[in-house]
Amino acid sequence: MDLSYSDKELAFREEVRAFLKAELPSDLSDKVRAGATLSKQDHDRWHAILHARGWLAINWPKTFGGAEWNAVQRHIFEEECARAYAPRVVPFGLTMLGPVLQKFGSKEQQDHWLPRILNGADWWCQGYSEPGAGSDLASLKTSAVHDGDHYVVNGQKTWTTLGQYANMIFCLVRTDPGVKQQEGISFLLIDMETPGIKVRPIILLDGSAEVNEVWFTDVRVPVENLVGEENQGWTYAKYLLTHERTNIAGTGFSAAGLDALKRIARAEVAGGRPLIENPLFAARIARVEIELMAMEITNLRMISKAASGQAPGVESSMLKVKGTIIRQEINDLTRRAVGPYAMPFVSEAIEGDNAGIGPDYARPVARQYFNNRKISIYGGSNEIQREIIAKTAMRGQTG
Amino acid sequence: MNFELTEERRMLQDSLRRFLADKYTTQVRNQILDSTAGLSATIWSQMADLGVIGALLGEDKGGFGGTGFDITTVFEELGRAGVVEPFLDTAILGAGLIAELGTDDHAGILEDVMAGSVHLAFAHGEPTSRYDLNIVATTAQNRGDHYVLNGRKSVVVNAEAADHLVVSARTSGDVDDQNGILLFLVPSDADGLELNGYPLISGGRAAEIVMDGLVLPQDALLGSEGNGFDAIEKCVAMANVALIAEALGAMETAARLTLDYLGTRTQFGRPIGSFQVLAHRMADVFIELKQARSAVILAAGHLEADRVTRERHVSAAKHLIGRVGKLVAEESIQMHGGIAMTQEYELAHIAKRIVMIDHRFGDTDHHLERFIALGADQLAGRSGTAATTA
Numbered sequence: 001m002d003l004s005y006s007d008k009e010l011a012f013r014e015e016v017r018a019f020l021k022a023e024l025p026s027d028l029s030d031k032v033r034a035g036a037t038l039s040k041q042d043h044d045r046w047h048a049i050l051h052a053r054g055w056l057a058i059n060w061p062k063t064f065g066g067a068e069w070n071a072v073q074r075h076i077f078e079e080e081c082a083r084a085y086a087p088r089v090v091p092f093g094l095t096m097l098g099p100v101l102q103k104f105g106s107k108e109q110q111d112h113w114l115p116r117i118l119n120g121a122d123w124w125c126q127g128y129s130e131p132g133a134g135s136d137l138a139s140l141k142t143s144a145v146h147d148g149d150h151y152v153v154n155g156q157k158t159w160t161t162l163g164q165y166a167n168m169i170f171c172l173v174r175t176d177p178g179v180k181q182q183e184g185i186s187f188l189l190i191d192m193e194t195p196g197i198k199v200r201p202i203i204l205l206d207g208s209a210e211v212n213e214v215w216f217t218d219v220r221v222p223v224e225n226l227v228g229e230e231n232q233g234w235t236y237a238k239y240l241l242t243h244e245r246t247n248i249a250g251t252g253f254s255a256a257g258l259d260a261l262k263r264i265a266r267a268e269v270a271g272g273r274p275l276i277e278n279p280l281f282a283a284r285i286a287r288v289e290i291e292l293m294a295m296e297i298t299n300l301r302m303i304s305k306a307a308s309g310q311a312p313g314v315e316s317s318m319l320k321v322k323g324t325i326i327r328q329e330i331n332d333l334t335r336r337a338v339g340p341y342a343m344p345f346v347s348e349a350i351e352g353d354n355a356g357i358g359p360d361y362a363r364p365v366a367r368q369y370f371n372n373r374k375i376s377i378y379g380g381s382n383e384i385q386r387e388i389i390a391k392t393a394m395r396g397q398t399g
Numbered sequence: 400m401n402f403e404l405t406e407e408r409r410m411l412q413d414s415l416r417r418f419l420a421d422k423y424t425t426q427v428r429n430q431i432l433d434s435t436a437g438l439s440a441t442i443w444s445q446m447a448d449l450g451v452i453g454a455l456l457g458e459d460k461g462g463f464g465g466t467g468f469d470i471t472t473v474f475e476e477l478g479r480a481g482v483v484e485p486f487l488d489t490a491i492l493g494a495g496l497i498a499e500l501g502t503d504d505h506a507g508i509l510e511d512v513m514a515g516s517v518h519l520a521f522a523h524g525e526p527t528s529r530y531d532l533n534i535v536a537t538t539a540q541n542r543g544d545h546y547v548l549n550g551r552k553s554v555v556v557n558a559e560a561a562d563h564l565v566v567s568a569r570t571s572g573d574v575d576d577q578n579g580i581l582l583f584l585v586p587s588d589a590d591g592l593e594l595n596g597y598p599l600i601s602g603g604r605a606a607e608i609v610m611d612g613l614v615l616p617q618d619a620l621l622g623s624e625g626n627g628f629d630a631i632e633k634c635v636a637m638a639n640v641a642l643i644a645e646a647l648g649a650m651e652t653a654a655r656l657t658l659d660y661l662g663t664r665t666q667f668g669r670p671i672g673s674f675q676v677l678a679h680r681m682a683d684v685f686i687e688l689k690q691a692r693s694a695v696i697l698a699a700g701h702l703e704a705d706r707v708t709r710e711r712h713v714s715a716a717k718h719l720i721g722r723v724g725k726l727v728a729e730e731s732i733q734m735h736g737g738i739a740m741t742q743e744y745e746l747a748h749i750a751k752r753i754v755m756i757d758h759r760f761g762d763t764d765h766h767l768e769r770f771i772a773l774g775a776d777q778l779a780g781r782s783g784t785a786a787t788t789a
Contacts, residue, residue, distance in 0.1 A: 134736055136666040159737055204740050205747035270529050270765075272575060280764045332725070335754075339529040340554045342758045345600040357597055357607055358526070358553065366600050370751065373732045374740050381736060383676060 003297070005072075013076050020084040023049050029085040033260075035364025037208060038087055040123070040165040046087045047120050056118060057094055064102055064114050071307040074247070075299070082252025083259075090162060093117035093124040097170050100187070100240050104228040113189070125163040127171030127190070127214065128237070130156060135384045137172070138181040138234065142216060144173035144188060151175070151188060151226070153196075153219040159378065163199055163212035167192050176231050187233035189225040196220075204374075206367040207347050241380070248316055249299040249323035250375075254292050257330040261285060264337045264361050275337060288329045295322055314392040317385035324376040328369075335369040338362040402696065408472045411454055415473065418449060419480035425745045428481055428602075432748065437604035438484045438560060446484070447515025455490040460498040460509050467699030470637060471644035475695075478648025481749050483602030485518070485557035491641050493519025495634040496565045496582060500622030505584070508563065520561035522552040522585075522608055523631065530761040532631055533577045537610065539568035546583065546620065548591075548613040556759075558606035559596040561587050566610070567627060580627035583619045590614070601755035602748065632706075636713045639760050640702055643695050643720040646756045649749050650691060650724060653731040654684050656746050660735050677734055684730055687723045694719040711773045714766040720756070721763025728753040 005013070028042055050056040058074050060066020069077065089095075098117055101110055116122045133140045142155025153173055163169070169190050176184030192199070196219040201209040228236055265276035265285065275281050302315045335342050341358030342365060357363070376382045404412065422442065431439050446452075454469050456462025464470075470491065477486060494512045497505050497519075511517035528534035537550025548568050558564060564585045572579030585592065591613035596606040622630065661672030661681060671677055698716035701709050728750040732739040739746045757763060 129737075132665075134666060139666075203742040205742055205751065207742070268529070269527055271531060271768075278764075278768075280768060284764075336757070336762055336764070339762075340524055340758055343554055343599050343601070343755055344605065345598045356595065366755075369754075370600075373729065374737070376733060377736050377740070382733070383674075386676070 005076075009072055009076065012073055013080065016077050016080045017084075019053060019055070020080060020086060023053065024084055024086050025049075028087055032085040032087055034360070035368050037210075043087060043090055043165070044120055047089065050089065051118055051120070056089070057098060059095060060098055060102065064098075064110070065118050071303040072300075075303050078247045079252035079255065082250075082256045085256065090123070092126050092161075092166075092170075093122065096126060096240050097124050100170075100227060100236050103239060104187075104236050108224070109189075109227065122168045123162075123166045125160050125166035125169045125192075127157040127160065127169045129159045131158050131213075135381050137237070138185070140172055140174060140185070142171065142173050143177070144175050144186060144221070146175070146223075146230075147220075149223055150220040151186075151223065153188070153190065153216045153221055155216050157214045157216075158202070158211075160199075160212040160214050161210060163192075163214055164201060164209070169214065170227075172233055172237055175233075179231070182234040184231050185233035185237070186230050187227040187236045188221055189227065190216075190219065190221050194219050194221065204371060206370040207345065208367075208371060242316070248379075249295060249302075249319040250327055251292065251296050251299050251323065254295070254323070254327050254330055257327065257334065258285075258289060258292060260361070261330055261334045261337060264334060264365075267359065267361070268337055268339065270339070281333075281337070284333055288326060288333065291322075291326050291329075295326055298322070314389055317380075317388045320379070321376075321382050321385050321389070324382060327375060328372055331365075331369040331372045334365045338365055342366040404468070404472060408468060411450065412472050412476060414449060415446075415451060415476040416479070418446070419476060419482065423480045423482060425743075428483070428745075428748065429743065431483060432602050436560070437598060437602070438557075442482075443484055444515040446486075447513065451486065452490045452494075452515065453513045455486070456494060456498060456509065456513065460494075461506065462509075462513060467637075467640055467702035470641050470702075471647075471695055471699045474641040474644035475648040478645035478650075478752070479652050481602075481649060481652065481745070481752060483752075485520075485560070485603060487638055487641050487645075488521060488557035489517075489519045489561070491638050492521035492634055493561070493563070493565050495637055496521065496630055497584065497621065499630040499634060500582060500626070501584075504618070505621075508584075517562045518557060518560045520555050520557040520564050520587075521634075522555045522558065522564045522566040524553050524555070526551055526553045528553075530765045531575070532635060533580070533628065534575050535567050535569045535580050536574050537566070537568040539570050539581055539583070541570055541624075544617055546615045546617070548583065548585075548610045548615065550610050552608040552610075554605045555608050556599070556603060556605045558587070558594055558608060559604055563587060564592075564608075565621065567631065570624060577628040580631070581624055582621040582627045582630065583615055584621055585613070585615060585619060599755070601752040632710070635760050636702060636709055639713050639717050640695075640698050642756050642759055643691075643698060643716050646720050646724050646753055647688075647691050647695050649753045649756075650688055650727040653727050653746060653749050653753065654681075654688060656749070657681065657684070657731045657734050660738075671734075680730055680734065684727055687726060691720055691723045707773055707777050711770060711777065714761075714770040714773065717761055718763050718766040718770060721766065724753045724757060725763075 028046060031038060055067055057066035058069045058077060062068045094117060098114065101113055128137060130140045130142060142157065144151040144153045169192055171188045171190055172185050173188050174184055175186040196217040198215040200213045202211045202213060203209055262276060265281060266274050268275040270278050299319060302319060341362035344357050346357060346363045451473055453462045454464035454473055457465035489512060494509055497508060508517060512519065525536055537548060540547045550568060564587055566583045566585045567580055568583065569579045570581060591611050593609040594606040596604055598604050658681060661677055662670055664671050694716040698712045701712035731746055732750055735746060738744055741747060
């Protein structure tokens, strides 16, 4: 047992910190810290800075222009980025589609699409979820019918994150309705400019507009945009999901959130003394901090297993459940910490006019609390994850 | 033992429930939420005609209710329908304080409030007072024939729509003294009063208020010098009883919507409610709701008791409702999945109201500490005004 990072890993962490200090624009980190919505330009800017340093595709092999970092390096990088309030790298092209194309795509597809992900020419979004499908992904209904050189796509996708910025969408479509649910699905790449595609924003309960519904009406997609083989899409989808679940514990976000919570609890006064000295509140913070300390080791244990070449299995489900509970608890405590100033709704549109409504740190916290209710729902809800854990446990395969 | 509502209250409950089910639809509510007024004047006057405001005031003030169970009967229905109109601010707090401290001169205002033609707001909380009712930094200087007020008030709900504000200020004592706090009736268009309004997350509007050399005549003082705190504590107890009843009604709506959803939404070929993990969690929600209703009944039944008994029951209930409210709101969203995250679905609004009730007049932790402190007082035989803060 050695709980410390190696000298090499510590040096890497220093290198990452120095890079963030020098290259992360302060107006971007200010926006992230304040919980403001990032524009497409904001995302593109950070994307380009990372690309210039060669640190954009941290999970890709070098042959495709990636950094080819191991799991420990990726963890350190993501943790430092979260702590520095760097924008989140939009994952759809880089951590979802990229690995699928590298493993299952044709040479032509790899040569065309992968460089465009790196240089920002394409903004990808995900066409998995459908109304009525949700966590039961395999019940999806959007159809693609072969017609000469094209597939003709009809149906509806939903919860398409940042689809309003995207020019490309990767979709799961049903190409054979006559077989078992999982067997008739294909993986298609679709240009959002194609006639017959309509995008409508879904306003979330915190007032944000980050997800969308996407409709397809007789959308003609060239057959060369099929990834892998027809009707084998479920295999690729599952492969993608294992990549979606990297950094699933979100310990960096929790650590940054805990720092912010403590800062706020020191600034707030309750009953004549700092809130952080209030025994009840201090106990609540301590409890979640203790959970997070253990979680960081749990995460590192999984990462070190992955770094030694073992595929993450049920562990990623465990990390998702515990990681989201901890993040949501920190969001909840932060909301409580600001007292009555959690009540104002200060939207982006009126933020400028409403400086002076309580302390600056109070403004985003209730919105973040409500918005982050989603993290235990999306990407396979916590209930689905628990099913996976339980089934594996029943087979005696948890370690 | 009799836990039935009286005939009059049941009639009020029925007519209010019917009215709101007909008129306060999701579509209507969403229009009100999007409006810059933050409330519907039409709904307000129709509900005043129904006697909703009169039911919240005692007979000696021209109303026909005003007890704990009158308040819970009305507010449970307001919560059930997710009403954002400021009955709490105008009728319980504003009118309650005027009724408590005012003279015959103020009877006209109360009549107008009951008729639905006057709005009120209670400007008490300050940027650093959090949930402590005794912290008042705003000063009132007695200049013989007039007072001069200076200070700031924060998150004053319904301030912009209010015709009059009930404003707290102190003439003496340290910033956290219970003694020395006075209440003034201030016209909202008074010189020296500046309002900065904004919408609230759970609907409705509030404002930050700055008073800079606000001059008030002698007769703006409500009651006499020095008795402000007791009246504030009493009316805030009424407000907390209203809030817990509202939360109860809202939680029942959240539970009903969730139950419906579990029965209709299918995944993996069957209704999701047939999955035992969800069915058991729904059962926990119903168990907690039973407890929540008992806590509301208990607090409402002790609203007219002596101070420490009253306050202990209020804090007990606000603590329990804060805990159960978070559970019900979060479980309802989780069991619904993505749909509950969307603004236009009714549950989103209901969940926000439940959670935000914890931020008015003391959250679950604040009231737990207060419950402990008041219990220690009771044991020590202190029934005075100690232990009002956590």
